[in-house]
Amino acid sequence: MAFKTILTVTGTHRGDNDIKLAASLCAEVDAHLSVLAVTLAAPPPIGDYAAPMSDAWMEERRADLERLDTRTAEVTRLLASAAISADVSNAYPEMAWADEIIGRRARYADLTFVGPDLLSGGTLRDKTIEGALFSSGKPMLLSSEGSKPTLRPRKVMVAWDSRIEASRAVREAIDILRAADDVHLVLVDPLEGEGRQGDEPGADVATYLARHGAKVTVDRLPSSGQKVADVLKRHASDMSAELIVMGAYGHSRLREKIFGGVTKSILEDVSIPVLMAR
Structure with a gap:
């Protein structure tokens, strides 16, 4: 099938390499790039410690959302000068539901690209791979550090x-x-x-x-x-x-x-x- 929309996922503590690689793939096949910035939210405190911890939890959420907004703005500026069409969105799901949220977003792309930044480790990598494979109905392209991703391989x-x-x-x-x-x-x-x-x-x-x-x-x-x-x-x-x-x-x-x-x-x-x- 023709890949006309490519999705990639980035976190607040990730570099821009995956986005640049995804942009190059889009330029290669004349596709649109969708970038989803994700921060995984900690679940709310429960039980005997819920009340004393609630203020700290709310502060953590506020800081997370600030970092997410900052990352979204950074990616938007990065793509503003790119010679491709692109859009940037964000999500702040609880960890347990992150794969479903990412997978639903991937349903509106032809391909999810997971590059070396995301593959370097962490829960966001696992949730992205699980979401792309199990919740999107679409294929996924993985590329590690040092490999050269292409959609026109010989x-x-x-x-x-x-x-x-x-x-x-x-x-x-x-x-x-x-x-x-x-x-x-x-x-x-x-x-x-x-x-x-x-x-x-x-x-x-x-x-x-x-x-x-x-x-x-x-x-x-x-x-x-x-x-x-x-x-x-x-x-x-x-x-x-x-x-x-x-x-x-x-x-x-x-x-x-x-x-x-x-x-x-x-x-x-x-x-x-x-x-x-x-």
């Missing part, structure tokens, strides 16, 4: 396992895959047979992508006792991939997001930009 690796999430990621990235010079569909320990990955694993999705004009190669790799994520990351590095496309796996239980093993391992080491969808 070499792309697709992690394929025939699951619905992988299919969704491929569909979301179809324009990227069509325009790339080289697309490698990578299957680790593929299983043959009906109800698994077909008589010739990878052939069906390769045909599907070829009909869209993608230049596809199917790579079937053994894990040889290694973690699937490690096999995928090494292969992406070996082929000099500029982007990895993959499905994100996990489920929601009591509002806690539990990621599957491969997804979690990839998130812990995003050395190559990764486009994820669920």
Whole structure:
């Protein structure tokens, strides 16, 4: 699909690198940039200590809101001189609901970009990733420090396992895959047979992508006792991939997001930009 609106999230104690990278992505594909500045609010005090702590809590909220307004103004000034269309908004959700708030905002974008500033750690990173993947219905692009995010990569690796999430990621990235010079569909320990990955694993999705004009190669790799994520990351590095496309796996239980093993391992080491969808 075409990416015409890209969302990125920033905190009050973050730098501007993510915003600049997101702006460059927008310039690359002629998209609009939406920036959401977020401060996570502490929950109100309860129980025996609620009354004596209420003044301190109110003061903390006042300071948080001042910092949020300041950050919003800073980002607005930064984007005023940018050669793209952009808008800036802010949110002050309680921590427990932050992923839902961010996810709802991401529904009005085609892609959420999570850059190195946000990926450096903290609760806001986790809430942004959870919201983008579980509450938006849209894909997410992650890029760590030192990587070069692009929506027009020449070499792309697709992690394929025939699951619905992988299919969704491929569909979301179809324009990227069509325009790339080289697309490698990578299957680790593929299983043959009906109800698994077909008589010739990878052939069906390769045909599907070829009909869209993608230049596809199917790579079937053994894990040889290694973690699937490690096999995928090494292969992406070996082929000099500029982007990895993959499905994100996990489920929601009591509002806690539990990621599957491969997804979690990839998130812990995003050395190559990764486009994820669920």
